[in-house]
Every structure is written in structure tokens, then in C-alpha cells.
Amino acid sequence: MKISEKLARETLLEMQRRMLRIRLFDERASKMVKRGYIPGTVHTSIGQEAQVVGACMALKSGDHMTGNHRSHGHPIGMGSPLGPLMAELVGKATGVCKGKGGSLHLADYAVGSLGESGITGSSIPIAVGAGLSAQVLGEDRVALTFFGDGTANQGVLYESMNLASAYKLPVIFLCENNFYALSTPSHTVTGGRIVDRAAGFGMPGVRVDDGQDVMAVYDAVAEAVDRARRGEGPSLVEVMTYRFREHSEGLRINVDYRNSEEKQFWTARDPIVLFREALIAAGIATAAEMDAIEAEIAQEVEDCASFALESPDPEPSVAFEHLFTDAYDLEDVL
Amino acid sequence: MATEILMPALSPTMEEGTLARWLVKEGDTVSSGDIIAEIETDKATMEFEAVDEGVMGRILVPEGTENVRVNTPIAVLVEAGESVPTGAAEPAPRPPAAPARAAPTAAPAKATPAPVAKAEAPWPEGTKTKKQTVREALRDAMAEEMRRDGDVFLMGEEVAEYQGAYKISQGLLEEFGAKRVIDTPITEHGFAGIGVGAAFGGLRPIVEFMTFNFAMQAIDQIINSAAKTLYMSGGQMGCPIVFRGPNGAAARVGAQHSQDYAAWYAHIPGLKVAMPYSASDAKGLLKSAIRDPNPVIFLENEILYGRSFEVPEGDDYTVPFGKARIWREGTDVTLVSFGIGMTYALEAAEILAKEGISAEVIDLRTLRPMDTATVIASVQKTNRCVTVEEGFPVGAIGNHISAVLMQEAFDWLDAPVINCTGKDVPMPYAANLEKLALVTTAEVVAAVKQVCYR
Numbered sequence: 001m002k003i004s005e006k007l008a009r010e011t012l013l014e015m016q017r018r019m020l021r022i023r024l025f026d027e028r029a030s031k032m033v034k035r036g037y038i039p040g041t042v043h044t045s046i047g048q049e050a051q052v053v054g055a056c057m058a059l060k061s062g063d064h065m066t067g068n069h070r071s072h073g074h075p076i077g078m079g080s081p082l083g084p085l086m087a088e089l090v091g092k093a094t095g096v097c098k099g100k101g102g103s104l105h106l107a108d109y110a111v112g113s114l115g116e117s118g119i120t121g122s123s124i125p126i127a128v129g130a131g132l133s134a135q136v137l138g139e140d141r142v143a144l145t146f147f148g149d150g151t152a153n154q155g156v157l158y159e160s161m162n163l164a165s166a167y168k169l170p171v172i173f174l175c176e177n178n179f180y181a182l183s184t185p186s187h188t189v190t191g192g193r194i195v196d197r198a199a200g201f202g203m204p205g206v207r208v209d210d211g212q213d214v215m216a217v218y219d220a221v222a223e224a225v226d227r228a229r230r231g232e233g234p235s236l237v238e239v240m241t242y243r244f245r246e247h248s249e250g251l252r253i254n255v256d257y258r259n260s261e262e263k264q265f266w267t268a269r270d271p272i273v274l275f276r277e278a279l280i281a282a283g284i285a286t287a288a289e290m291d292a293i294e295a296e297i298a299q300e301v302e303d304c305a306s307f308a309l310e311s312p313d314p315e316p317s318v319a320f321e322h323l324f325t326d327a328y329d330l331e332d333v334l
Numbered sequence: 335m336a337t338e339i340l341m342p343a344l345s346p347t348m349e350e351g352t353l354a355r356w357l358v359k360e361g362d363t364v365s366s367g368d369i370i371a372e373i374e375t376d377k378a379t380m381e382f383e384a385v386d387e388g389v390m391g392r393i394l395v396p397e398g399t400e401n402v403r404v405n406t407p408i409a410v411l412v413e414a415g416e417s418v419p420t421g422a423a424e425p426a427p428r429p430p431a432a433p434a435r436a437a438p439t440a441a442p443a444k445a446t447p448a449p450v451a452k453a454e455a456p457w458p459e460g461t462k463t464k465k466q467t468v469r470e471a472l473r474d475a476m477a478e479e480m481r482r483d484g485d486v487f488l489m490g491e492e493v494a495e496y497q498g499a500y501k502i503s504q505g506l507l508e509e510f511g512a513k514r515v516i517d518t519p520i521t522e523h524g525f526a527g528i529g530v531g532a533a534f535g536g537l538r539p540i541v542e543f544m545t546f547n548f549a550m551q552a553i554d555q556i557i558n559s560a561a562k563t564l565y566m567s568g569g570q571m572g573c574p575i576v577f578r579g580p581n582g583a584a585a586r587v588g589a590q591h592s593q594d595y596a597a598w599y600a601h602i603p604g605l606k607v608a609m610p611y612s613a614s615d616a617k618g619l620l621k622s623a624i625r626d627p628n629p630v631i632f633l634e635n636e637i638l639y640g641r642s643f644e645v646p647e648g649d650d651y652t653v654p655f656g657k658a659r660i661w662r663e664g665t666d667v668t669l670v671s672f673g674i675g676m677t678y679a680l681e682a683a684e685i686l687a688k689e690g691i692s693a694e695v696i697d698l699r700t701l702r703p704m705d706t707a708t709v710i711a712s713v714q715k716t717n718r719c720v721t722v723e724e725g726f727p728v729g730a731i732g733n734h735i736s737a738v739l740m741q742e743a744f745d746w747l748d749a750p751v752i753n754c755t756g757k758d759v760p761m762p763y764a765a766n767l768e769k770l771a772l773v774t775t776a777e778v779v780a781a782v783k784q785v786c787y788r
Contacts, residue, residue, distance in 0.1 A: 064535065098568030105566045114534045115571065119558050125524050126559060129531015136487060136513055136537060143531075156554075159524025166519065322569035323604050325627040 001213050001278035009284055013293065015057055015214055016279065019049035019272050020297040022073040025082055028301050029072065029089055029103075033249045037309065038089050041251065042103045045073030047244030048176060050271030051208075052077040054217025055144060055174050055239070058225050059112065064130040064143040066123035067116035069104055070176075070243075074146060078111035082304035092311035099314040100322065114143075121147060121154030124173070128160045131169035131234070142170040142228040144221070150181025152194045158201075161234070165201040170228035172221060173198075175238040177211075182247045183257040198236035211241035212269040215278075242266035336419050337386050338407040341395075344373060344380045347585050347637045351375045352400045353408060362390045364411065371397075371408075376467055376640045377501045386411055391418040448666070448692035455644070456659050457614075457651070463644040468610075471617035471645050472502050472578075472634065476540060478649040479624040480510050483538060486624055489516040489525060490542030490579075499544045500580060500639055526552030526577070530559045533575040533629075540624060543579035546595050546633065560629040561604035576623045578632035581609070582674060582724050583772060585637065589760035592768075594725035596673065599631040600701040601729075606655055607702040609633040611676035613643035615699055618653030626655070635674045656703035660712070664694035667782050668712040670735055671722035672698040675773065678754070679722045682778035691786055701731060706738045713739055717748040718785040722778050727755040749785040754778050 003012065026044035033042055045052055048070075056065065056077030067074035075085060080096070088095030089103050096108045104118035114130055117123040127145035134141045151157060152175055164171040175194050179186055198205025204227070208220045217239055224235035244267055246253065279285050285293075341351065352374040358364060364384045371382040391412035395402055402408065410418055457463075466474070480486045487510075492499045494507040494517040507515040518525040522543065529541040543549045549556065560573045583592035599607045606628055610616040616634070623630040645651070661676070662683050671679040676697050683693040694712050698704060713719050719739060721732030732753030739751055757771045 066531075095568070097566060097570065100568045101566045107567050107571065109567070109570050114531065115559075115563060115567065117558065119554055122527070122554055122558055125527025125555065126531035126534060128524075129528035129533070130535040131531075132528055133532040133535025133537045136532070137485075137535075139536075143535075156523045156527065159519075159521040160527065162519060163521065163524050163528055167516075318568075322565045322567075324606070325564060325569075325572040 001215055001274055003278055003282045003284065004215050004219065007218075011057070012279060012284055015053050015218075016272070016275055016290070017293055017297060018053045018057070018077055018079070019214065019275065020294060021082060021300065022046075022049045022052060022076045023272055024297055024301040025076060025086065025304070026072055028305050029086070030245070030249045032090070032305065038103070039091065040103070041248040042072065042089065043070040043248045044243070044245050045070055047266065047270075048178060048211070048241045049073065050214035050275070051176055051211040051217050051239040051241040052146075054214040055146070055172075055221045055237075058218055058221035059142065059144060062112065062139075062141045064112050064114050064127060064141060066114050066127040066130075066143070066145045067106075068120060068123060068147055068151065069116070069118045070148070071106060071116040071146070072103070074116065075106055075108040075111055075113050078108070078113060080108040080111050082300055083307040084108070086304040086308040087311050090308040090311075091313070092308055093314045093318070094307070094311040098318060100318070120151040121156045124151075124157050125160045125163070128164045128169060128171050131164060131171040132167065134170055135167065140229065142172065142225055144172045144174060146174050146176055148181065149175060149177040149179065149186040149190065149194060150184070152197075153190060158197075161198075161201045161203070161236070164234040165203050168231065168233040170231070171234040172224045172228060173234060173236045174221065175236065177238055177240050178243045180247070180257065183253055183255060185257070193238075195236060195238040203234050203236060205236040205238065208237065208239045210269075211239035212266075212271040212274055214271055214275050242269075335413065336391060336416065337388065337411045339370075339384075339409040339411055341402045341404050341406045341408050342373065342382055343404045344375055345377065347640065348375050348404055349640065350401050350403045353395050353397055353402050354379060356393060356397045358390050360390050360393055363414070364388055364390055376469060384411070388412055389414055389416075391416070446690045448664070448687045448690050456653075457646050462647045464647055465642050466613045466645040467640055467642050468613045468616045468634070469500070469502055469639040471613035472620055473504055473506070475617045475620035475624070476503065477506060477509065479621055480506070480514065481649075483624075485536065486538045486540065487514040487516065488540045488542060489518055489529060491518055491520055491544050493517060493542050498542070500636060502542070502639070522548050522551035523555060526555040527559060529575055529577075530555055530573055533560075533573045534563075534571060538574045538624065540576045540578060543577065545591060545636075546579055546581040547591050547593055549577065549579070549595070556605075556629075556631070557602055561602050564628070565604055572627050573629045574627045576620070576630045576632050578620070578623075579634060580636040580639070581633035582635050583756075583761055583768075586763065586765060586768060588763045592761035594673075594723065594756065596633060596701055596723065597725050597729055597731050599633070600704070600731060600734075604629065605702055606630045606700065607633065608655065608700045609673040610699060611638065611673055611697050613641070614645045614651070615653055615659065615697070617645055618651050619655070619699060621652045622655055625652070633673060638674055653699065655700045656705050657699065658705035658708040659697045659699055660694065660708070661697055662693065662695040664692035664716065666692045666716055667694070667718040667720060667786055668709065668716045669693050669695045669720050669722060669778070669782070670698065670709050670732075671695070672701065672731070673724070675722040675724055678773055678775045678778050681775040682782065685775070685779050686782055691782060691788065693782060706735070706742070709735060710739065710743050713743045714746045717746055718782075719747070719751045720754060720778060720781045720785060721751065722754045722773060724756045724773055727753065727758050730755050749787065752781040752785055754781050
């Protein structure tokens with residue numbers, strides 16, 4: 001792995017911190033699902049941390065991002081503190097959405113998230129709209145939207161790519177290709193390569209073949225971001241990556257749809273291990289320093305879990321709040 | 335043989351137009367396909383072609399004549415050498431073509447007319463008004479709000495260069511430029527979502543659907559993104575957006591283009607829903623909708639676009655959401671409607687008055703929030719209620735009003751509430767079938783008689 005010379009040491013270490021946060025946060029979330037603290041299920045980003053963090057860190061403050069159903073990592077990648085995120089998963093009053101969004105709608109607007117959607121593809125045009133607002137208001141900001149290889153077959157993606165290209169909007173379409181739409185191998189339901197679809201809309205398409213290399217993801221997305229900031233319009237970046245765990249926690253699939261060779265190949269390419277080794281090899285940090293960072297993040301995750309569990313449930317009245325932004329009496333709706 | 339040339343209907347909803355210019359004069363030879371006149375409607379100026387061959391025998395309606403009803407004879411075409419038959423020389427003042435939906439019933443001669451108490455205009459006495467079409471009122475509302483707030487912009491198919499498929503956005507591109515009046519491709523899901531994203535990004539979009547039938551393609555963005563985000567985010571992210579366009583049956587455009595979505599959108603928590611009838615309400619409510627920090631569904635009607643009403647002058651006339659308007663006061667029965675349903679309700683009230691039944695007519699104007707208090711108060715006075723709407727009967731707005739009255743005014747009701755609605759079928763195409771599928775004034779009159787036990 002080639003460490004970018006453009007990035008300061010502190011930025012590089014922050015990348016590793018954010019990848020570790022995603023990993024340990026999602027591992028803890030998985031445990032909390034199994035213990036019954038988190039209702040329903042969660043979709044973890046474990047294994048895909050480089051793809052998430054490399055992309056998010058190519059943005060700057062003021063930029064926008066939209067996520068999807070596998071989206072705990074996206075706000076963390078943008079720099080969210082962990083406590084309100086975990087509290088949201090548990091459904092507590094201190095959650096980032098006051099306990100009203102949950103795992104599929106873990107939106108931290110403070111870090112530039114414009115929300116996440118469990119309806120795959122739904123948040124893609126939202127990012128394009130954020131790009132339109134930047135253009136109309138003359139503001140220097142870009143919008144990044146994450147979607148999976150499964151969603152790459154949703155019509156709204158192409159409506160959005162067309163609009164972004166036609167209006168030359170500052171948008172980066174980022175396909176997180178982990179090869180499977182739940183258990184369906186993408187290549188069996190997808191015609192051609194996803195990245196090649198960019199050409200049809202007159203925008204550049206770049207594929208990052210090793211999405212476990214956070215530097216490679218960062219470089220590709222940073223180039224697309226630069227292009228967007230120059231007013232040259234949108235880009236599509238397809239990142240090949242792998243989820244180490246099941247589609248969602250607790251999901252039991254009797255069919256072994258991923259063969260063990262494939263799994264071994266990818267799990268051997270753990271993005272966090274790769275980056276740690278590369279940073280040490282490049283002399284940016286010592287093993288002891290990296291250990292210290294890992295311990296620091298482990299403690300953060302411990303703290304976020306305690307914070308979530310110790311926080312109060314939402315007040316019952318909150319169920320009937322936030323329908324409208326001005327005072328609106330439910331009696332009127334009767 | 336002489337042939338009468340009739341004022342053409344240049345769109346399914348055209349009722350009258352201006353005969354702007356004759357391009358032929360009496361004595362000219364006319365071939366099929368020749369352009370013989372220019373007809374102006376409130377939407378556009380269109381060329382009128384001759385269908386038959388012959389000689390222009392007589393021009394019955396001179397150029398420049400306004401308000402020429404569809405199907406009025408405007409000229410007589412004769413064969414070469416033939417003279418104009420005397421009967422045609424002086425055009426008998428034909429009754430104008432009956433509007434497609436009007437189904438007046440003859441009033442019994444002996445009935446004592448009910449006292450007609452017209453409710454006062456919903457603006458202060460002395461307010462200066464002017465006559466405007468609903469179309470002009472909607473345009474003015476957008477233009478005024480775009481002048482007032484630089485974050486307001488309009489996007490949709492054909493809204494900019496073509497000035498709106500129904501000519502609602504006339505003059506807006508010229509005044510506000512291409513950054514604020516944006517033509518979109520035919521991509522409802524995409525541009526509805528982009529509108530929502532632009533609202534999240536700090537703008538106040540007005541998204542025009544060419545008709546709400548096409549908004550079905552965008553329903554995920556309207557419901558899941560626009561309506562729910564404020565709630566899902568615990569109050570952090572609001573969505574100030576207006577989705578507007580014609581809703582409901584136009585005329586003769588078949589099942590996929592003729593549907594009333596009032597009940598669909600009114601079902602959704604997090605949306606505000608307006609469905610104006612008059613031009614003043616169209617203007618006042620649209621201005622309120624644009625200023626509202628929440629997502630608003632604004633349901634217009636193609637047939638009403640060309641209708642004229644008094645509208646207060648000035649650029650600050652707004653109508654609040656959640657306040658019904660009493661169009662006509664009455665004592666025997668309460669008619670509740672909204673949008674084009676008001677046409678039938680008001681016609682029915684007129685007919686009923688001649689038969690001695692005094693109907694109070696309430697226009698809900700907005701369905702979310704809904705001013706049920708005004709309806710309840712009226713029913714406490716009249717003890718009877720009939721609702722009128724164009725939508726399907728199951729899960730209708732009228733069903734909801736019936737339920738509210740049962741819960742809140744049970745002891746005041748002297749008869750079950752009747753819901754007059756469109757019929758439980760997709761809209762058929764043939765004119766006679768379409769009439770059967772729509773709610774009619776006659777049905778409203780019959781329903782009122784039923785609840786009045788008359």
C-alpha cells in the first residue's frame with residue numbers, strides 16, 4: 001500500500017481511528033442485537049471500512065453525504081461521536097435522532113449527513129438535490145452518495161445520474177460493490193460492469209479494484225471531489241470490497257452462497273490490518289502507537305455502549321412530536 | 335350544401351375562447367387543411383384548420399370576439415356558386431353547449447325557495463379585488479413568493495421555456511432566470527428526490543408534476559423522504575417543499591390520467607394537503623404553502639384552471655391552512671366538499687334552494703390539517719350532512735368526515751351522512767361512461783333529499 005504524501009500524519013492516523021471505530025462499533029452492535037438490547041437487526045460495515053472512510057475523508061466540512069441501509073459506518077466515517085449513534089440503535093432519548101430513526105435512519109446532520117434510507121436507492125436523488133442547492137446558492141460544497149451493487153439496478157440511480165450530469169452537479173456516486181445483494185451474486189443479475197454505466201451518462205467512471213486499500217479509495221474519491229468542486233460535474237466511483245459478516249445480524253441463510261476460498265481471500269485483506277502495517281512500514285507510527293490507538297477506540301466503544309444502555313427511553317410524548325416544524329395540534333387532524 | 339363551422343374545442347377542458355383573427359374573408363375558396371382562423375384560449379393561441387372544402391359564405395363571429403362558447407357557429411361554408419341559406423345569415427343565439435358535468439334537475443314549480451344566505455367573502459370588507467383565472471392566480475402566487483424569497487425556485491417538466499404544460503408558469507423564466515425556473519427531464523422519481531435534497535440543502539423548491547398521475551412514479555420520495563424525515567430525525571431536518579400540479583379527472587383522457595389523489599396524500603402524517611376550488615384560495619393557499627416549512631401537496635384541477643373568480647389585489651394575500659370556507663350559509667343540510675367537488679356542491683345548493691331546501695356549503699380547502707370544527711358546528715345547526723368529492727368511495731375523505739361526525743356530533747345527526755364520490759371503477763374513456771363514473775350534481779341533490787327525508 002502506498003501512503004499518500006499529500007496527507008498529514010494526523011489525518012492518516014484519523015483514518016485508522018475511524019476505521020477502527022466502525023469495526024468495533026459494529027462488533028459491539030452485533031453483540032447487542034444478540035443480547036436483545038437492540039431490537040430487530042442491524043447491517044454491519046465490517047470488512048468495508050476502507051471503502052467508507054477513504055470516501056468520507058475525501059470530503060471537507062460543509063459537504064453532504066447520504067447513506068443507505070448498511071450505514072452505521074457512514075456517519076462514523078464523517079466524524080460522528082459514537083455515543084448518540086449507539087443510543088439511537090438501542091432506541092434511547094439521547095440517540096442522534098432521539099430514538100425515532102434507528103439503525104436504518106442513523107442521520108447525524110452535524111457531520112453533513114442528509115440521512116440514510118432503508119429503501120435502497122431512495123437517498124441517491126437526495127444527494128443530487130443537495131448538489132443542486134449548492135449550485136443554485138453558489139456554495140462550494142459537494143455531495144457524496146453511497147449505494148450498493150444491488151441498488152445499482154434501481155431505476156432511480158440512473159434518473160439521478162442523468163440529472164446530475166445534465167445539470168453538471170457536484171455529486172459523487174459511490175458504489176460499494178461487495179459482490180452480493182443479500183445472497184444474490186451481483187454478476188448473475190447485473191448486465192455489464194457497473195462502472196461502465198458512467199460512460200452512458202457522460203461522466204467519468206473509476207473502479208477501485210482493491211477497496212480494502214483505504215489510500216486507493218481516498219485517491220479515487222478525492223479526484224472525483226476535485227472535479228466536482230471545479231464545476232465539471234459528477235463522477236461514478238465503484239469500489240470493490242467485501243462484507244465479512246452476513247447481510248444482517250441474526251440472519252440465518254441455509255444456503256452457503258459465498259465459497260470459503262473467496263471468503264478467505266477477502267478476510268485476509270482486512271483493511272484495518274493492511275493500513276496499520278502500511279503506516280508502520282512507512283515510519284508514520286510505531287506498533288506501540290498503533291496499539292495505543294486501538295486501545296483508545298476500544299475504550300470509546302465501551303463508553304458508547306454504556307452511554308446507550310444507561311440513557312433514558314424517549315418520553316412517550318415524543319411519539320407525537322416532530323410531525324411538523326411549527327406548532328401543529330394533532331387534534332386538528334383528527 | 336352549406337356547412338356551419340363551429341367554435342372548436344382545442345383542449346378537452348376548453349369551454350370558450352377568443353376568435354382572435356380570421357385568415358380568410360367572405361368569398362374566399364377554402365381547401366381542407368387551410369388555416370382559416372386563430373383561436374386564443376387562456377392557455378395558448380392556436381391555428382384553426384378548415385376540415386371541409388368550399389367557399390367562405392359568411393363569417394358569423396367577427397374577429398376579436400371574446401368568450402365564444404365551444405360549438406357556437408362561427409362561419410358558414412358553401413359550395414361554389416351556392417348562396418348562403420337565409421336561416422344561417424342571422425345566427426340564432428344558440429344556447430351555449432352545456433358543460434359536460436352539469437346535470438341540473440328541474441325544480442318542482444310549487445316549491446317555496448329557501449332563503450339564499452350567501453356567506454361573506456373571506457376577506458375584509460373594502461378589499462379591492464379583480465377577476466382572475468385560477469391559472470393566473472397560481473402564477474401570481476409563485477411569482478410573488480419568488481420575489482419575496484430568493485430561495486424559492488420552480489422545477490418540473492416544461493415549466494421554463496414552454497411556461498408550463500398547462501401554462502401555469504407564464505413569465506417566470508423571463509423574470510427569474512434559468513437557475514430558479516428549471517426544466518427537468520421526464521423523470522418524476524428523480525426530480526422529486528432532487529427537490530427533497532435541495533430542500534435539505536437550504537432551498538425552498540416548488541416541484542411541478544405535469545399531473546399528479548405521474549407523481550405515482552415519485553411516491554417513495556414524497557412519502558419516505560419528504561413526509562417522514564423530520565419525524566425520523568427527531569425534529570432535526572425539515573423539508574420545506576411544495577409538490578403541485580393538476581389532480582383528478584380532466585375530461586376524456588382515460589383511467590391513467592383521471593384520478594383524484596386527495597385521500598391518498600391526506601392519509602400521510604407529515605404532509606400538509608391543500609386542494610383549492612377558487613382562484614383566491616388557489617393564490618392564498620399556494621403562497622402559504624410556499625412559506626410553510628413543511629412538505630405540502632398542492633392539488634390543483636385542470637378543469638378549474640380556466641375558471642375566473644374575484645381575487646384580492648396586492649401581493650400579500652394568504653389563506654391559512656386548516657380553515658374551511660363557508661361559501662353559502664344554510665339551515666337544512668351541510669354540504670362538505672373541496673376542489674372541483676365544490677362545483678357540484680354549489681350547483682346542488684342552487685337547485686335545492688329553489689325546492690325550499692337550504693344547504694350550507696363548506697369548502698374544506700385543506701385536507702391536512704382539516705377544519706373539522708367548522709363542519710361539526712355546521713352539522714350541529716343543520717343536523718344533516720352530505721360530502722362531495724371526485725375520488726374513489728373506499729377510504730374517501732367523506733368516510734373520514736362521517737367518522738368524525740359520528741364521534742363528535744352523533745347526537746345532532748338526524749340522518750346518516752351520505753358520501754357522494756366518484757364511482758368504484760377506473761375512469762372509462764367514452765364520454766357517456768365517463769359521466770357515469772363521475773360524481774354529479776344530480777347525485778348530490780338526490781343525497782340531500784334522502785338525508786332530509788324529502
